[in-house]
Amino acid sequence: MRSIVESRHTRRSFWRQLTLIGPAFVAGAWQFGPGNLTTAMNAGALYGYTLIWVIIVSTILMVFLTDMSVRLGIRTPVSLIASIKETLGGWVGVVAGFGVFLITLCFSVGNAVGSGVGLSMLIPGTSPVMWTIICSAAVATILLLKGIYRVVEKVLIVIVALMAVCFIVSAFAANPDWAAAGAGLIPVVPDGAWLLIIGLVGTNFSINAAFYASYGTKARRRTEADYRDITIVDTIPGIIAPGIMTALVIVVAAAVLHATGTDAPGAFGGLARIFEPIAGPVGAWIFALGFFGAAFSSMIPNCVAGGTMISDALGRGGSADTTTARLGSAFILAFGLAITLVFSGSSPVELIVIAQALTVLFAPILAALILIMANNRALMGSLRNRWWQNVMGVIGLVSVVALSIRLAISLLT
Template sequence: MKTSPEESVATTLAENKMAGPPKNRLGLTIPQSLALIGPAFVAGAWRFGPGALTSAVQAGSQFGYALLWVLVVSTILMFIFNDMAVRIGLATDDSLVQTTKRTLGRPVGVLAGFAVFGITLMFAVGNAVGSGLALKMLFGGSMVGWTLACTVAVAILIALPNTYKIMERLLVALIGLMSVGFLASAVLTDPDWSLAASGFIPRIPPEAGFLLIAIVGTNFSINSAFYTGYAIRERGLKPSQYRSITLADTIPGNVATGVMAMLIIIVSAAVFNASGVVVHTFPQLAQVLEPVAGKIGSVLFGMGFFAAAFSSMAANASAGGTLLADGLGWDNTLSSPRVKALVYVILAWGAAVTILAKGSPIQLIIVAQAMTVLAAPFLGILLFVLSSRRDVVGKLCNRPWQKVLGLIGLIAIFSLSIRLIVKLFS
């Protein structure tokens, strides 16, 4: 029996209603895919702080677009180790530190917790200074006053119920703000895009050695990768969701921070080409950015700077408190009062040193770099070993290509560590 066009339309609408919302190739609806976004972005917010921003500013100002390719390599290696932490978090019932204690011995797990806490304690100072400095650039006033305001804001965030869920959504939103700010700034500075494209051809400019180490070290952060396993557990995600998590969160989360670092290099290079001024810090860049990109360009860049510093401030303190509590054998979720107390210790330390230092705490930043040098290879080995053991992660253990890239990453970490140790003690 032939149906009328009206009946065909009605039948199609009924079938679509029964089928539910449109799904992607993984069989997930758009809301279901968006619901998986979070852990990799939290880790990205941690590593993409004032240190990463400053190294990118210096790279663009001193060497133009020549070091863009380094960020591509760093992003790939970051994804590999981030993915290892995701698989460990999905496959085990325990946290990463607990799994380390059970598999490799309690002292090793305790050391991992203290190592991460030490790093976050030192980086808290740079994040505190960066947050206050960004708001001073945007609104004027006292840097110390804004630093205290940001510290109180993060403390209130940590005190809320369902802390992790709220923080995760805030950090994802802040990364979105960063993306808008830095992309708009890159467009407004009118860079030479063809020349920028040549920066993806690997070459190392003379005298770029130490800055090259800094770029890789700040963007290929094993510390933040380690914390991803905790973020996965906070969300209660399952091994069956691994592929969906990879496509919806792990890949976008790592690509987003890598692309933003590239945009900062592009902005800095464009400003240098237009003004001839070599800048070394974010405030210096903001000062020379306005004549090149206008007031709106300077404001947008300042917004991105604040989003980066504030999000890193929250993620850094949360990670440090969680890892130390776990190392001590306490609860290891942000809802735990003990974890919150340790988070407050990190926040208070950052604010106190900012007030007492009355300037840029360069020495503490150097100490933080030294601690990272000592901790990163150790944490990288833990992730590689645990994710390679079938008795730990089962079917999610490293495949041959993941082992190869993981070994390349470990070689890179050890090479950076040796170079930095020589530099620090020479």
């Protein structure tokens, strides 16, 4: 009798664990966007499998920072920005909120462009701008629904699962050198690769997505008793999944482009056509679907997060359902669409790369705030950072500071 009761309890516990899936997968979907794909493809095309280790390191750092944010979501009484205001001063909380908002504006450009390009590759002969307008309208419809966060979670978990399948199929269809890919796990810095390495870290180690994970956790009303299970079923797999997909993009680009001596194409359609000799029309379709999925899945949480942050910074509430949050989300969506329309004649790759690069300017501030708040003894209690978590947090902070300095130097010169 006792074993039966324990067995039933185990089964109930397992299903309850699955209901905890959500916030980290949203952060991962936001992280795995067009900019991530762009830098990963260039890494594989230019340097083969050599830079896979960068994705592994940045994914590990992302797991640690997201974990800190999840614990903050559990422990903050109202929201992370509200706690920052109370602990460090109101102006610091406002800077944090506006920082995330400005990052989401930059991301909105890449997402808008990427969603249109992806669908135009799926349906040749159609206009990318037309699809950008349609995708923007679809996201606007989702944002009008009540209980936005729950809807976003469900949509994104499905899209992330589909993308995972697509990129796994693509990787095997490309017939890569798996031994060389394994050697890419050993840290090596090729000549002239530093800028690309910084770009890979900046896109895969998405501080704003980690910051917003606290809000997803708070929206789901998670408790300290849930923390261990959240880590196992959501935080770790939710962040590792996009890391694996990014590594697979490098593997595919290395097999398709670098192995044949072909440079990275100037447009994403070029890479899709290169897949055709390997897997026929299906290969091009898989790539286009994966690229659209990456852009669209990043588009939704980007708008929701930006609107929520600006609402919280202005003292209007840290929920995606406030009027201020909805207006902020609408502005982000409209901004991405407007820039896409204005620069419709420009290279979509250049627009995505430039927009992605600008997001790192506020990343050090957000990383420092997460680290400081996760060490606040009065706020965090038993969930306060341990020494080894602080070590990984400092490494992550130093990384994004270096990235931000490198970008500032590039802009000035």
